[in-house]
Amino acid sequence: xxxxxxxxxxxxxxxxxxxxxxxxxxxxxxxxxxxxxxxxxxxxxxxxxxxxxxxxxxxxxxxxxxxxxxxxxxxxxxxxxxxxxxxxxxxxxxxxxxxxxxxxxxxxxxxxxxxxxxxxxxxxxxxxxxxxxxxxxxxxxxxxxxxxxxxxxxxxxxxxxxxxxxxxxxxxxxxxxxxxxxxxxxxxxxxxxxxxxxxxxxxxxxxxxxxxxxxxxxxxxxxxxxxxxxxxxxxxxxxxxxxxxxxxxxxxxxxxxxxxxxxxxxxxxxxxxxxxxxxxxxxxxxxxxxxxxxxxxxxxxxxxxxxxxxxxxxxxxxxxxxxxxxxxxxxxxxxxxxxxxxxxxxxxxxxxxxxxxxxxxxxxxxxxxxxxxxxxxxxxxxxxxxxxxxxxxxxxxxxxxxxxxxxxxxxxxxxxxxxxxxxxx
Numbered sequence: 001x002x003x004x005x006x007x008x009x010x011x012x013x014x015x016x017x018x019x020x021x022x023x024x025x026x027x028x029x030x031x032x033x034x035x036x037x038x039x040x041x042x043x044x045x046x047x048x049x050x051x052x053x054x055x056x057x058x059x060x061x062x063x064x065x066x067x068x069x070x071x072x073x074x075x076x077x078x079x080x081x082x083x084x085x086x087x088x089x090x091x092x093x094x095x096x097x098x099x100x101x102x103x104x105x106x107x108x109x110x111x112x113x114x115x116x117x118x119x120x121x122x123x124x125x126x127x128x129x130x131x132x133x134x135x136x137x138x139x140x141x142x143x144x145x146x147x148x149x150x151x152x153x154x155x156x157x158x159x160x161x162x163x164x165x166x167x168x169x170x171x172x173x174x175x176x177x178x179x180x181x182x183x184x185x186x187x188x189x190x191x192x193x194x195x196x197x198x199x200x201x202x203x204x205x206x207x208x209x210x211x212x213x214x215x216x217x218x219x220x221x222x223x224x225x226x227x228x229x230x231x232x233x234x235x236x237x238x239x240x241x242x243x244x245x246x247x248x249x250x251x252x253x254x255x256x257x258x259x260x261x262x263x264x265x266x267x268x269x270x271x272x273x274x275x276x277x278x279x280x281x282x283x284x285x286x287x288x289x290x291x292x293x294x295x296x297x298x299x300x301x302x303x304x305x306x307x308x309x310x311x312x313x314x315x316x317x318x319x320x321x322x323x324x325x326x327x328x329x330x331x332x333x334x335x336x337x338x339x340x341x342x343x344x345x346x347x348x349x350x351x352x353x354x355x356x357x358x359x360x361x362x363x364x365x366x367x368x369x370x371x372x373x374x375x376x377x378x379x380x381x382x383x384x385x386x387x388x389x390x391x392x393x394x395x396x397x398x399x400x401x402x403x404x405x406x407x408x409x410x411x412x413x414x415x416x417x418x419x420x421x422x423x424x425x
Contacts (some may be wrong), residue, residue: 038319
């Protein structure tokens, strides 16, 4: 299944918002039609959008999977719930999911063939209790497959910004007791303490051919200077990093965080599709802060690599990185903004960021900065501009200094007085 669109009412920071998504097969004229990148300020609703997608698609399974919906209904400044939350997601189903969709849902169908409307309500409890109850509406296409943890139908995986791999003491059985498998796959979006499965817990059990397929997928998503060898050294998997054999715990945070969720994703894919080629598996993957801990050289390429490695998966990423933003077309970008009443909205912009320089991206409407320079330097530059405008001799000295400060690295200017023309760096 893919997410075609979502409508959000009274959820977290959203009063009313909607978004259309790109998904494989939707429009082949779009270069990367499996990529959706959500940009916006902190607290603007990026993470909330990922949560809304997960809840809307998986509500029936979440109800029985250990999910505790906490403070999801939007609240006013006094902390009072503003009304029940309603999430309406239109999903594009594959043939098996379409056959399995309930008859009663078909009777009340509001969308074309091959699509279904998924709905979830979140109601605040009485007496101001912050705990919430989650309900699904009768129109949701309930099916046996969504309750089958190991079915490839309705495959949704999500990774929150605090994602990390369990380093020791991981127990598959105890993890299942706490959460249903469907919820486990998105739990890190809602719970900061959730850890991901180490690859040792699943990869070693595979046949040689399947193991090789999984290793190839992981390596396809990684930058060229690191390779997953699939070999163990004292119970830790080895990677070849810049030509040196390196155990997983010895890698930097950026590599470990990225490999951690990619390894978990491939493991989840194998779990629901043990015999079919993994590249053919359809589904939705939600990743908060895709640029987390990544070096700029990797940020620049990460979206393209993931798009090529998993062409049948639909990705919804969030990011603060101008490098990530400049790696996709405007068709792939959703921006969180603010409405007149201060609530969050979702919108698209026509201006292209693709291939632009970092400062140009930061000064665009997508990021909205008036300058990419530090506040102290902006103040000096503004004073120079003001002095040049007021100078009776035309402000030539001030104008030259203003241009010099823009052109030179700021480290060379730290000891320099704004009006000292002779103190050249």
